[in-house]
Amino acid sequence: MPELFNQMPTALELAGLIRSRQISPVEVLTDTAERIQALNPQVNAIVWSDDEEARRRAAAMADVLVHASDEELPPFFGVPLPIKDLTEVAGWPATYGSLAVSDEPKLESELVVRAFERAGFLLFGRTNAPEFGPIPVTENLRYGVTRNPWDLDLTPGGSSGGAAAAVAAGMFSIAHGNDGGGSIRIPASCCGLVGLKVARGRVPSRNFSWEGGSVEGVLGRDVADVAAVLDQIAGPDPLQWYNAPAPEQPFATAIGAEPARLRIGMVTTSPFGLPVDAACLGAVEATAQTLESLGHVIESFELPNIDDFLGPFLNIVNTGLAGYRDVDWTKTDLHIQRNREAALGVSSLDYVQSVADLQRWTRGFLSRWGSDFDILLSPTMAILPPRAGAVLEELHASGETSSSSLTVLQMAVFTSAFNMTGQPAISLPVHVTATGIPVGIQLVAGPWDEYTLLGLAAQLERAFGWRERRLPFSASQG
Known part of the structure; x- marks a missing residue:
């Protein structure tokens, strides 16, 4: 595969090579496995894989390719896709990054996994995540620290940091993630990728984690990949309690359409008065100038005080631990034990009150x-990616007093509110610092309006040209 291109193609490009029979699913999988072998020891993104089973499925796909017409092939046929270790796949272990969970194979796949399979993806490998996912970095006691391919001393973010590192390192063209408080958008920013948090109820799930604030998706190198995957995994689902309205047209059609003139509210100050790094502000200002040059109107806006939001949000996050079964809580990390203790202190009436408070606040x-x-x-x-391992050190150093840290707040302060409002939001890799560290900006659309969001993101992609940015290293350099 490497002779066909200089670096890892996008998922759509790779699917096109397979569909045109320039390369077989077996060759793609072999190349992916070689990249993982060469690069993963440096970044620790992939924590489990069943290479033999993946080769068997790749061989079966190669046989299908011999006889199937293009119309019979799903859009991402043969493209490898890793699944985050917080999401269940039938026949695979799911340890949730925890020493407290066995590696027994799960019996049932999450709905988004089944959608990935219908779309033709070749599922391959587990990506690392923080234990049970409540912190925005990827470091745990079971699998260790995942590192940022752009600078191995830094974190790739979290909780989908293993996914982001796998794509940024060039192991995969695209990776599964989920987002409950920024867990797709934060790693996308840290690793120079595109990360979309979809609207509440857009992608079907067996149950709504965090009151539907936690959603499924992918991280990729360009907007077209993200939009095309969304078309494959989006609902509505008639068996689900809540659904986003069905889109009027495929999300992928937003990529080539020039968006209408939009009013953009620009935020440069942080909730709680936290300082914002100059590089993060510079990325926003450069984006605003570009948007203005494209005909959009820019107006300054300050986010409202979110003090009333934080307490109810943490109640919902902590009590989300109740959804995990067969956990030996005595073997979890100290900050998870604190979270669980806090959750046990929330009565059912307090929980219902938190949900009601957030619904009123959201309106x-x-x-x-x-x-x-x-x-x-x-x-x-609000900050650049912190040092890898720093957040767990902060949490451990806080003794019995805290289940969070200042760094956690600085990383998630701009993203978490939009999980509870249920709005679609996207992080775009508009900037790289002089020292080579990616910096993302966030765009947030109104309820259920992924179409406008993706169209504007694609317009910015054409203006900034991040698709042409080379990955930090390749298998040949590894």
Whole structure:
């Protein structure tokens, strides 16, 4: 495969090579396995794989390719895709990054996994995640620290940091992730990728984690991949309690369409008065200038005080631990034990009150879209990627007093509210610092409006040209 291109292609490009019979699924899988072998020891993104089973499925796909017409092939036929270790796949272990969970194979796949398989992806490998996923970095006691391919001393973010590192390192063209407080967008920013958090109820799930605030998706190198995958995994699902409205047209059609003139609300100050790194502000300002040059209107906007949001949100996050079964909680990390203790202190009445408080808070917050502006522009994070391992050190150093840290707040302060409002939001890799560290910006659309969001993101991609940015290293350099 390497002789066909200089670096890992996008998922759509790779699918096109397979569909045109320039390369077989077996060759693609072999190349992927070689890249993992060469690169994973440096970044620790992939924590489990069944190479023999993957080769068997790749061989079966190669046989299908001999006889099938193009029309019979699903859009991502033969493209390898790793699954985050927080999401279940039938026949695979799912340890949730924890020493407290066995590696017994799961019996049932999550709905998004089944959708990936229908889309033709070749599922291959587990990506690392923080234990049970509540912190925005990827470090745990079971598998260790995942590192950022752009700078191995830094974190790739989290909780989908293993996924982001696998794509940024060039092991995969695209990777599965999920986002409950920024867990797709934060790693996308840290690793120079595109990361979309979809609207609440857009992608079907067996149950709504964090009141539907946690959603499924992917991280990729360009907007077209992300939009095309969304078309394959989106609902509606008639068996699900809540659904986003069906789109009027495929999300992928937004990529080539020039968006209408939009009012952009630009945010440069952080909730809680936290300082924002100059590089993060610079990325927002450069994006605003570009948007203005493209005909959009830019107006300054300050996020409202979110003090009333934080307590109810943490109640919902901590009590989300109740959804995990067969866990020996005595073997979990100290910060998870603190989270569970906090959750046990939340009565059912307190929980219901938290949900009601967030629903009321959300109504006023959402009313600004369509009245004051159409799209919100902000930094994805208030800081650059911190040192790998630093957050667990902070959490352990805090003794018995805290289940969070200042670094966690700085990383998630711009992203978490939009999980509870249920809005679609995307992180885009518009900037790289002088020292070679990616910096993302966040765009947030109104309820269920992924179409406008993806169209504007694609317009910015054409203007900034990040698709042409080379990955930090390749298998030949590994």
